[in-house]
Amino acid sequence: MASLEKILHLVTQSEYDCIGDEGKVLENINFSKIDVLGQGTKHDICASSSTSRILNQAETLGNPTRSGICHSFAANGRCLSMFKTLFTNYCIHDCKYCQNSTDYKSGKSVYSYTPEELARITISLYKGNYIEGLFLSSGVSPDQDIVTEKMIETLKILKKRYNFGGYIHFKVLPGVSYEYIKQASEMADRLSVNIETPSKEHLSEISSTKNYANDILKRQKYIKNLELKKKLPAGQTTQLVVGACEESDFEIFKRVLKEYNEMMLKRVYYSAFNSVSGTSLENMVSQPTWREHRLYQMDWLYRVYNFSENEIKIAFDDNGFLKNKDPKLSIALNNFESPLDPNDAQYGELLRVPGIGPKSAYKIINYRKKNRIYKRDHLQRLGVRIKNAIPFLKISGGEYTRLERWIECQNQ
């Protein structure tokens, strides 16, 4: 026990992170507040805690990770990696799908955290290893700067008092001043403003109080300009509510291209519309989650696989919607005239074959430097999903005709 005693001695002598009476902040915490303010963020999909930030660990409590860590999973299998909460659920906007809206018909209790309370909960959850960090959003008060100031105060307590080194995702409220966005950018890993819809016309259908150009796009530009000066470790993101204003997937796609190209966004998140009882849209049919899934696949093709805009357009039907089929397969069925020889194909060509992703394409390129691929088994060992890929590949002379390929892929 000698060693343990020695360490205990060191720890009790240390002045680092002495909580003292601050622990009492949580003694009388209102559990309904945690529940209601937590519920206010449950439709925010972003769960990433991956960041490129590097810090001197000796000076901080905790550290961020490059890969991100899931600490739990919700019943839908979604990663729960952060304490995702509103600062307050009081809101002046009238978004028809939202339970914090002024249009919300059911009775609503209004709650707010104090910066001390919220910082202490975050630290306690972090030290219990329940979370990787804080995802802080809020309802909007008549002066959006006032609530943002409180949110920033929370970050200051986390950073200065607790030397918090964990991940922070900060939601920029619509219409907030540049100065506050700047302050937040100095402490957060990621900033985001939710655009919610693909255009101002669509937004006006679901909210009469938000201005698309001024409240949202202008704030995104502020963040972009800040990023150009000093890189945000986890970049800027946004989210769309899919299907709340009868927009098509193609309209979403067009907006997403602008977000990536003009606003330099790191990621776009898609949240399928769910009707919430008591809201103005309570009788509207919820969107299937597969729609969200297909949009993510389309997004992935553009962002990770480097498919061009024209290639992706093929996946949309005449009304501008994606079918409930893998868009990569639809594109491949349209574009592949003849099968591809994996021994000669370029990296970009391999990526266009269903069942081959960036990792397996990279493995194929490396493998064939010294070997030749002439059996399906070789590809399987390199991580290729054979069933999906084989109709599009030429291996040892065997190849599908266009019709055979089409028939083979009908059930995929």
Add this chain to the structure above:
Amino acid sequence: MSKPMKAFDYLLMNKSVSPVLLEKSKKISWNEINTSADPEVIKIRKKIREVRLEIHRMRGFVRFDSINDKILFGYMKPENKIEKLVTDIFARRFQKHIILLGNEKKSWISYYSENFFKRYEESKSLNKMVKDIQSLIKFDSEVDIDKIWQIYYESQYIKERENHRLFYKNMPRKNLKSVGNRLELRLNTKTLDEYL
């Protein structure tokens, strides 16, 4: 502690690995491991992946209680021999805190600060170790953060999005056991324990 680990180091931590694979892993590069289609190298890749996945899961799923906010202790019973490494990872994350991880049979302790690193293991249960520590220092009662977490966890539930298949893929039962069933999981109105 911060030295990059080699394939051999990971393989050594695997619960069952043959001497042949261990020997082979000494001679191959990371690039070869990641790209080769050689059956033996694929086996090595799989074994390393098992270890890395479990380390990653332990980093996420272990839960800590605390004594005086500076001693963090939690249950851990992984399948592979990763206990020391995981304890070190947490010690580095929570510097100047004692990290105590253990199970019914053994406990591991790590302490890390800028100029001091100490690690050792005891053939005592976690409960026994916690009692030993409590007998050595004066301690205050701690806030029940688990209650706060449970309320928060339930607030994130969306009925329309329930997906049991994905849920069990991400959260196999063995992972719950390895961290002492501390994770709060809810399907419909049942906790996972009730469901099982």
